[in-house]
Amino acid sequence: EADLASDTAALVALQKAMGVLSRTRYWNLSEKTPCFWLGVTCGGGRVTELRLPGVGLVGQLPLGLGNLTQLETLSLRSNMLSGSIPSDFANLRSLRNLYLQWNSFSGEIPPVLFSIQSLVRLNLAHNKFVGPISLGFDNLTNLQVLNLEENQLDGIIPDLNIPSLNALNVSFNRLNGSIPSRFSDQPANAFDGNSLCGKPLSPCNSEKKKLSAGAIAAIIIGSLIVFLLIVLILIFLCRKTIKINRPNDGQTMATSSGRLSSEVESAVDGNRGGGNERNLVFCRKGESVFDLEELLKASAEVLGKGSFGSTYKAALDVGITVVVKRLRDVKVSEEEFKEKIESLGMMNHQNLVPIKGYYYGRDERLLLCDYVSMGSLSVHLHGNKDPSRTSLKWEARVGIALAAARGIMYLHSRRPPTSHGNIKSSNILLNRSHTACVSDFGLIQIASPTSTPNHVATYRAPEVIDPRKVSLKADVYSFGVVILELLTGKAPNSAILNDDGVDLPRWVYSKIEEEKTAEVFDEELLEYKNGLDEMVQLLQLAMLCTAPHPDSRPTMAKVTSRIDEIYHSILLKEQDTSIDKFYDVDSTVSQQFYSADSIMIPLPPSI
Numbered sequence: 001e002a003d004l005a006s007d008t009a010a011l012v013a014l015q016k017a018m019g020v021l022s023r024t025r026y027w028n029l030s031e032k033t034p035c036f037w038l039g040v041t042c043g044g045g046r047v048t049e050l051r052l053p054g055v056g057l058v059g060q061l062p063l064g065l066g067n068l069t070q071l072e073t074l075s076l077r078s079n080m081l082s083g084s085i086p087s088d089f090a091n092l093r094s095l096r097n098l099y100l101q102w103n104s105f106s107g108e109i110p111p112v113l114f115s116i117q118s119l120v121r122l123n124l125a126h127n128k129f130v131g132p133i134s135l136g137f138d139n140l141t142n143l144q145v146l147n148l149e150e151n152q153l154d155g156i157i158p159d160l161n162i163p164s165l166n167a168l169n170v171s172f173n174r175l176n177g178s179i180p181s182r183f184s185d186q187p188a189n190a191f192d193g194n195s196l197c198g199k200p201l202s203p204c205n206s207e208k209k210k211l212s213a214g215a216i217a218a219i220i221i222g223s224l225i226v227f228l229l230i231v232l233i234l235i236f237l238c239r240k241t242i243k244i245n246r247p248n249d250g251q252t253m254a255t256s257s258g259r260l261s262s263e264v265e266s267a268v269d270g271n272r273g274g275g276n277e278r279n280l281v282f283c284r285k286g287e288s289v290f291d292l293e294e295l296l297k298a299s300a301e302v303l304g305k306g307s308f309g310s311t312y313k314a315a316l317d318v319g320i321t322v323v324v325k326r327l328r329d330v331k332v333s334e335e336e337f338k339e340k341i342e343s344l345g346m347m348n349h350q351n352l353v354p355i356k357g358y359y360y361g362r363d364e365r366l367l368l369c370d371y372v373s374m375g376s377l378s379v380h381l382h383g384n385k386d387p388s389r390t391s392l393k394w395e396a397r398v399g400i401a402l403a404a405a406r407g408i409m410y411l412h413s414r415r416p417p418t419s420h421g422n423i424k425s426s427n428i429l430l431n432r433s434h435t436a437c438v439s440d441f442g443l444i445q446i447a448s449p450t451s452t453p454n455h456v457a458t459y460r461a462p463e464v465i466d467p468r469k470v471s472l473k474a475d476v477y478s479f480g481v482v483i484l485e486l487l488t489g490k491a492p493n494s495a496i497l498n499d500d501g502v503d504l505p506r507w508v509y510s511k512i513e514e515e516k517t518a519e520v521f522d523e524e525l526l527e528y529k530n531g532l533d534e535m536v537q538l539l540q541l542a543m544l545c546t547a548p549h550p551d552s553r554p555t556m557a558k559v560t561s562r563i564d565e566i567y568h569s570i571l572l573k574e575q576d577t578s579i580d581k582f583y584d585v586d587s588t589v590s591q592q593f594y595s596a597d598s599i600m601i602p603l604p605p606s607i
């Protein structure tokens with residue numbers, strides 16, 4: 001007979017398989033009941049909810065979870081789970097909500113899911129499921145929401161007969177054919193990124209009328225003429241130098257586009273000839289799926305002009321989008337440049353933006369990295385002050401700080417340790433899962449900043465006179481400024497501060513000294529009255545990081561573990577208040593990161 005003891009056994013099996021849960025702080029085995037463990041909710045003496053989103057679970061789910069026969073909600077979203085779904089999930093007879101999105105589950109959609117008839121919401125989006133969408137879904141007679149977005153599913157969309165289903169999303173798979181008419185009232189974007197036709201997308205050309213030979217010949221000749229005209233226009237356009245408008249503000253995305261060649265081709269050409277043609281060098285085998293010619297042909301957009309030169313987003317014809325950085329002022333020899341970039345290219349961590357490769361010519365040095373699509377932290381915090389915009393939630397801010405800290409800690413823990421040298425909010429980028437990744441690491445040691453924009457200096461530790469002489473402790477200082485930026489919502493180079501001639505740490509110090517600590521926090525954070533303790537803890541950490549003397553600053557390892565504790569304490573509180581909006585009610589992760597409305601709650605005058 002199943003009881004709380006068998007629930008506990010299931011959780012212990014999960015804990016054993018998932019290293020991260022072994023930290024007794026979160027799942028303390030000496031407690032009599034698991035009902036107070038992180039992410040666990042009980043009802044009627046049994047475990048009814050298990051929510052562990054984004055806690056770093058890695059590997060395959062073990063057998064045993066099937067013991068949780070009263071479980072109603074299982075959320076393991078945004079982890080790094082892989083493999084398949086254990087067969088004993090068939091025993092989860094009460095399961096209504098299963099959220100497994102943003103993991104790396106693979107193989108065909110496991111048939112065991114089709115036996116969980118109680119399912120109401122099933123989210124398998126952003127995994128690596130392959131194969132067809134099975135008619136087995138028809139067994140799920142209570143299903144209301146099915147999200148299969150961004151997997152690698154192929155074949156047709158079967159005519160699933162699930163009367164309760166009111167939201168289906170199969171976008172970004174490899175599906176083809178016509179959309180069954182029963183799904184024609186779904187939004188068109190639920191089918192994007194496939195080869196589908198029929199309502200709500202454009203109609204399928206099912207009726208092929210017979211054409212005469214003459215008509216066919218006329219169509220072919222007509223198409224050829226149009227094709228030739230297009231080619232001629234394209235050749236004309238490519239020869240003409242297309243001026244790319246640069247944005248005035250480095251944080252604004254340019255909208256006008258042209259070819260990358262219009263910016264860099266002449267300088268690259270200068271390196272060619274004499275039988276000494278140079279090409280792109282890729283850091284990892286298997287990435288060299290395009291060459292310099294193709295890169296130059298890519299359509300390009302200026303992302304901004306940073307301290308090392310201009311940065312472009314280049315969309316190649318092969319379907320890959322990369323970021324190209326022109327390093328204006330490379331100070332090291334070619335040999336040193338190659339060695340350094342190749343060693344930076346070996347840095348492999350989920351919170352770093354990987355360097356893909358480079359081009360080294362006489363007049364032109366290009367650096368290639370992955371394009372990170374959801375914009376920089378700087379843009380999210382300060383980009384658009386339109387009152388109707390959505391603000392970055394408190395939990396998301398701390399999650400970003402934690403992810404960035406992990407990326408930087410990875411650099412610091414290399415042998416020999418690598419300093420980042422240029423930590424700031426425009427170098428912390430958010431990927432599609434809103435995970436923060438740190439970019440531009442190590443570049444300061446090979447390229448001199450062409451200019452020293454004000455905003456670089458505002459992140460720089462006071463002891464750093466020569467920006468190339470960076471240290472691990474100087475990184476900790478810059479990261480401390482980023483934390484203050486997250487807490488205050490103020491850009492370190494903002495006019496309010498700079499007009500008074502103070503930098504962000506000094507402004508915060510002065511507020512604390514005046515006993516006006518409450519004024520330090522971003523107004524948008526005031527709605528999280530429950531988070532005040534953690535805000536103060538994070539503020540204390542940021543103050544330590546920005547201590548004027550480098551020896552007084554903690555190491556990145558200490559900073560990371562402290563933020564980790566603060567983050568988990570926030571998760572635990574959310575758990576206590578069981579605010580459903582925090583997790584999974586919606587099928588998209590992004591909606592969980594932002595809150596639209598901010599309610600002003602007065603803080604005590606001093607803390």
Ligand SMILES: Nc1ncnc2c1ncn2[C@@H]1O[C@H](COP(=O)(O)OP(=O)(O)OP(=O)(O)O)[C@@H](O)[C@H]1O
Nearest residue numbers: 303304305306307308311323370371372376426440
């Ligand atoms: N890999 C990337 N993916 C997406 N956006 C990027 C990427 N790298 C840079 N950006 C964005 O492009 C813009 C310009 O970047 P760039 O690195 O040239 O300048 P910066 O970050 O402002 O200053 P710095 O050169 O000192 O790092 C910034 O808004 C940055 O957030």
